[in-house]
Amino acid sequence: MAEYVALVYSADVDWWAPEQADELAEYRQFAVQNADSIRASVVLHPTGTATVVRVQGARGGPVITTDGPYAETKEALTGFYLIEADDLDQAVAISAELPAAWNGAVEVRPVIASR
Amino acid sequence: MVLEFDGLAETVRVEGARILATLIRTVGDVQIAEDAVSEATLAALKAWPVTGPPPEPRAWLTVTARRKAIDIIRRERDRAGKERDGLLMMELSRSDLPADGVVHDDQLRLIFICCHPTLSPATRVALALRTLCGLSPAQIAGVLLTTEAATKRSLTRARHKIAAANIPYRVPTEPELAERLPAVCGVIHSLYTAGHAPLDSADLYDIDSCTEAIRLAELLHVLLPDQLMPTAVLSLLLLTEARRPARLDAAGVVTLDRQDRSLWDGAAIERGIGLLNDSLLRSQRQADAYQLQAAIAAEHARATSYESTDWSEILRLYELLLTLAPNEAASLGRAVAAAEAFSPASGLALMDDLPRTPRWHAVRAELLARDGRYSEAVGALDEALTGPSTRAEREFRTRQRAELLGICRSDSR
Numbered sequence: 001m002a003e004y005v006a007l008v009y010s011a012d013v014d015w016w017a018p019e020q021a022d023e024l025a026e027y028r029q030f031a032v033q034n035a036d037s038i039r040a041s042v043v044l045h046p047t048g049t050a051t052v053v054r055v056q057g058a059r060g061g062p063v064i065t066t067d068g069p070y071a072e073t074k075e076a077l078t079g080f081y082l083i084e085a086d087d088l089d090q091a092v093a094i095s096a097e098l099p100a101a102w103n104g105a106v107e108v109r110p111v112i113a114s115r
Numbered sequence: 116m117v118l119e120f121d122g123l124a125e126t127v128r129v130e131g132a133r134i135l136a137t138l139i140r141t142v143g144d145v146q147i148a149e150d151a152v153s154e155a156t157l158a159a160l161k162a163w164p165v166t167g168p169p170p171e172p173r174a175w176l177t178v179t180a181r182r183k184a185i186d187i188i189r190r191e192r193d194r195a196g197k198e199r200d201g202l203l204m205m206e207l208s209r210s211d212l213p214a215d216g217v218v219h220d221d222q223l224r225l226i227f228i229c230c231h232p233t234l235s236p237a238t239r240v241a242l243a244l245r246t247l248c249g250l251s252p253a254q255i256a257g258v259l260l261t262t263e264a265a266t267k268r269s270l271t272r273a274r275h276k277i278a279a280a281n282i283p284y285r286v287p288t289e290p291e292l293a294e295r296l297p298a299v300c301g302v303i304h305s306l307y308t309a310g311h312a313p314l315d316s317a318d319l320y321d322i323d324s325c326t327e328a329i330r331l332a333e334l335l336h337v338l339l340p341d342q343l344m345p346t347a348v349l350s351l352l353l354l355t356e357a358r359r360p361a362r363l364d365a366a367g368v369v370t371l372d373r374q375d376r377s378l379w380d381g382a383a384i385e386r387g388i389g390l391l392n393d394s395l396l397r398s399q400r401q402a403d404a405y406q407l408q409a410a411i412a413a414e415h416a417r418a419t420s421y422e423s424t425d426w427s428e429i430l431r432l433y434e435l436l437l438t439l440a441p442n443e444a445a446s447l448g449r450a451v452a453a454a455e456a457f458s459p460a461s462g463l464a465l466m467d468d469l470p471r472t473p474r475w476h477a478v479r480a481e482l483l484a485r486d487g488r489y490s491e492a493v494g495a496l497d498e499a500l501t502g503p504s505t506r507a508e509r510e511f512r513t514r515q516r517a518e519l520l521g522i523c524r525s526d527s528r
Contacts, residue, residue: 087282087283088231088233088280088282089282089283091280092233108280109280110279110281112279
């Protein structure tokens, strides 16, 4: 068994907005169907709520924050799943069921360590 | 028997690649297995020219590679303070050879891991050359026209991804197999094409990637006899390769209309056509892109002269091919076939909507010349000569341009 993170890239939506209810339901269905493989799932507020933090110089230096996400992309990181799979083939097969796989993109990355 | 050193090096490399597949499974580590095989092949290349090759080179290499693997594992164990599985060490101490069936399964697994769809197409080709053909990074760089350092980086990255992301070392099962085969066949085909038209490489490298591609196609055909696509790919490569001896002469590239057809490899043509017919029969004549390309190559191979070529059949095949797999080569092929089947003007008409590449200009020049529009043809060749092309293409176009200029001058006199 190996662990992977499936990073969900989709339109930069507010998942709490009523018009997202249908799509959110699809994600819930995904979570139910793959409950055995999903170790954790995270849904994110839109990138407008993001803050990038940098410390100038070295540790202890002045904290500089900027408003907005680290990278401005057409599709935004809107959530992620920690999944357990036999191998990359299985991780890809599970990720292919995420609505973002056809509405945006899913990046699958092997995990070194998680807790 | 004293083999020439080149022949010896070739045997060592091919046998080494065969041994690697099984050793990877036994050791469970690509790097250790590769290091062991490369140490064993180095030992062979050092010893055999002096002692002569052993009676059974394969057995010698297998046992030596296993011993080298034991050495490497012991070294690592000492360093890491780890106890390795005793069973593995016993397995590696054996002196018998694995059964052919076992080796075949191991080779298939290795082919599918090198051609895994989660690796980029360029990475798949480099991995195949390294792991399936046993070429060194320097030789791969020569084939793929990149640098040795870049090849090493890309191989290291690929190996790291295979290990870290846990790309499975297994043969896809029946339903998956159909999805995974195009990637494997794509690697073999682009390997052949890379050797067929190396872009701007002046050196004649010691490695012929056409031969390597055909070797892999043969292997895949033997390993998966029930699958149609490998048969079609092998047929296509054999039919294309059969014409190679006539494609170059002392002056450079010889076009199809001027080739000495007696130089074509009749045995390869016969085998290629046989494989094509067999695959068409099994696919109930529902041809895929490889079968169509092979069928086009077969039409050329069958014709005893350029004039007797069945151009309307070739045109029909290109049209089918374009509906399945539209690409530049097929579009230009269709234009040439139309020019031969009907008139240069109908060929030219089919070129209007295609992207203007150096090859497009070169084909247009050819068709204009056939239409007697020589000065326009010279202009088209000038365009073709400005873009990127292979050295052989450039030399050919320069020669062709001089010929056409000669015709223009004698016309104006």
